[in-house]
Amino acid sequence: MKPLLLARQLSYGVASRPRLSNFDLQLQRGDRLGLLGVNGAGKSTLMQVLAGILAPSDGEVRILGQRLDQAGPTLRRHIGYLPQRVPIYPELTVRENMDWAGRLRGLKGQPLRTAAEGALQQVELGAFSRRLAGRLSAGMEQRLGLAQAIMHQPDILILDEPTAGLDPLQTEQVRDLLRNLSADTSVILATHLLDDVQQLCNRVILLDEGRKTAEHEVTPDIDLLQYFRQQAHSQAVGTTA
Amino acid sequence: MIGATALLELRRLRAGMMFWILLAFGQLIIAWLGFSQLEVFAEIAPQLKAAGSALGVIDLVIMPTFNSLVLVLLLSVPLLAMGSLAGETHSGRMALWLSSPVSGGQMVLGKILGLWLSSLPLVVSATLTLAAFGLGVDLDWPRFALATGCMLLFSLWLASLTLFISGLFDRPAAALAASYGVLVFMWLLDSFSSPGAPWHWFALLPHIEPSLQGLLRSQDLIFFTATTAAAALLGTYSLARRRGEV
Numbered sequence: 498m499k500p501l502l503l504a505r506q507l508s509y510g511v512a513s514r515p516r517l518s519n520f521d522l523q524l525q526r527g528d529r530l531g532l533l534g535v536n537g538a539g540k541s542t543l544m545q546v547l548a549g550i551l552a553p554s555d556g557e558v559r560i561l562g563q564r565l566d567q568a569g570p571t572l573r574r575h576i577g578y579l580p581q582r583v584p585i586y587p588e589l590t591v592r593e594n595m596d597w598a599g600r601l602r603g604l605k606g607q608p609l610r611t612a613a614e615g616a617l618q619q620v621e622l623g624a625f626s627r628r629l630a631g632r633l634s635a636g637m638e639q640r641l642g643l644a645q646a647i648m649h650q651p652d653i654l655i656l657d658e659p660t661a662g663l664d665p666l667q668t669e670q671v672r673d674l675l676r677n678l679s680a681d682t683s684v685i686l687a688t689h690l691l692d693d694v695q696q697l698c699n700r701v702i703l704l705d706e707g708r709k710t711a712e713h714e715v716t717p718d719i720d721l722l723q724y725f726r727q728q729a730h731s732q733a734v735g736t737t738a
Numbered sequence: 739m740i741g742a743t744a745l746l747e748l749r750r751l752r753a754g755m756m757f758w759i760l761l762a763f764g765q766l767i768i769a770w771l772g773f774s775q776l777e778v779f780a781e782i783a784p785q786l787k788a789a790g791s792a793l794g795v796i797d798l799v800i801m802p803t804f805n806s807l808v809l810v811l812l813l814s815v816p817l818l819a820m821g822s823l824a825g826e827t828h829s830g831r832m833a834l835w836l837s838s839p840v841s842g843g844q845m846v847l848g849k850i851l852g853l854w855l856s857s858l859p860l861v862v863s864a865t866l867t868l869a870a871f872g873l874g875v876d877l878d879w880p881r882f883a884l885a886t887g888c889m890l891l892f893s894l895w896l897a898s899l900t901l902f903i904s905g906l907f908d909r910p911a912a913a914l915a916a917s918y919g920v921l922v923f924m925w926l927l928d929s930f931s932s933p934g935a936p937w938h939w940f941a942l943l944p945h946i947e948p949s950l951q952g953l954l955r956s957q958d959l960i961f962f963t964a965t966t967a968a969a970a971l972l973g974t975y976s977l978a979r980r981r982g983e984v
Contacts, residue, residue, distance in 0.1 A: 570839045578837040600746075601835065
């Protein structure tokens with residue numbers, strides 16, 4: 498079966514100091530992939546390359562077999578992306594921000610209205626649709642970003658630290674939302690929180706200095722912290738040796 | 739998508755204070771200049787008539803005020819444009835634009851159109867103020883229409899150029915400084931260079947003044963349309979480069 502997303506030998510940055518190095522990835526429908534790594538490991542760079550925001554200096558990204566940089570902008574309709582900084586216009590209302598995000602994804606007319614209302618209800622912001630986005634709390638802003646990312650029902654959802662800066666209750670709300678996504682939706686989730694990976698993902702990739710250092714299935718009995726430590730230790734030993 | 743982007747840009751600008759401050763100050767300056775020049779004209783009109791001069795309101799009031807409108811637009815449009823692309827990058831919203839199915843060309847054209855629409859209230863209100871003088875005195879309407887057309891084309895040119903410059907930076911303040919730098923350079927180029935020099939073609943004033951004197955020249959039309967299109971194409975190219983499409 499053709500993979501939903503295929504990344505081959507992805508590199509980004511200058512050769513002397515690459516931000517991403519020879520990264521391979523294959524994502525099937527319904528996969529939930531967690532990306533773990535310390536600050537500066539290359540998670541956000543990888544996400545931006547996969548979302549088509551940054552052009553890789555080497556390698557390729559294919560979505561449904563088509564190259565992302567050559568197939569034209571319409572291929573990006575399959576992607577929903579939530580960057581680390583939520584992309585909103587603070588001077589516009591929540592609803593106007595949703596309309597903008599929907600139009601960017603090719604929605605208009607009644608489908609746009611339905612999708613915007615549905616997504617806002619999903620993230621429990623329906624009651625705030627007339628509020629200026631600049632007056633939302635951090636948690637609400639994050640949920641608005643999520644609503645923008647999911648409103649066009651993308652096949653691939655790329656989320657860069659979606660629970661960063663949220664209180665425990667808001668974190669749980671976001672996790673619930675991600676759990677309830679359609680089974681066909683594939684998710685790539687970059688996070689610092691092992692709990693996010695444990696609860697939401699079925700695979701995890703460890704990144705260090707732009708390289709994939711390990712890949713593992715996430716099972717209920719896996720101790721991610723222990724696994725993370727082991728990998729960091731073996732990496733350190735390998736570097737010293 | 740071009741129309742939707744233009745409307746978003748218009749709505750975004752209209753929601754900010756800058757738009758209203760520029761509109762109010764611009765209108766105030768134009769009205770004040772227009773009426774003070776009219777007052778002076780009223781004083782010297784009998785002497786002009788006695789001397790048999792053909793100069794009228796259109797030469798001594800309307801066109802100098804349109805000339806001032808050029809300056810007001812030169813100062814205002816970069817302020818509106820500075821956030822158009824640099825602001826998107828600075829705020830992180832560019833990520834959503836670039837990951838969306840919208841092409842760079844659609845984004846750039848939409849933003850130019852939105853910026854132009856945002857500068858139109860200033861052009862229209864100034865033009866209506868000056869047209870109101872026609873209620874009391876005879877105006878040369880074809881010449882007035884030519885000057886108005888020139889202002890519309892000039893504001894479109896400004897929108898395109900300043901948007902392109904905005905796309906080169908990731909901070910609005912840097913985009914603003916660069917826009918003013920380029921525009922002041924083009925403004926002063928007329929004084930620095932001789933009319934025969936090849937770079938004199940880029941001097942701004944020689945392309946505006948003829949239409950304010952009632953001359954419609956193809957070389958001015960070519961200058962404005964070619965540089966507007968070039969700025970739009972370069973803006974599109976820089977976005978496509980970021981995405982790795984070229």
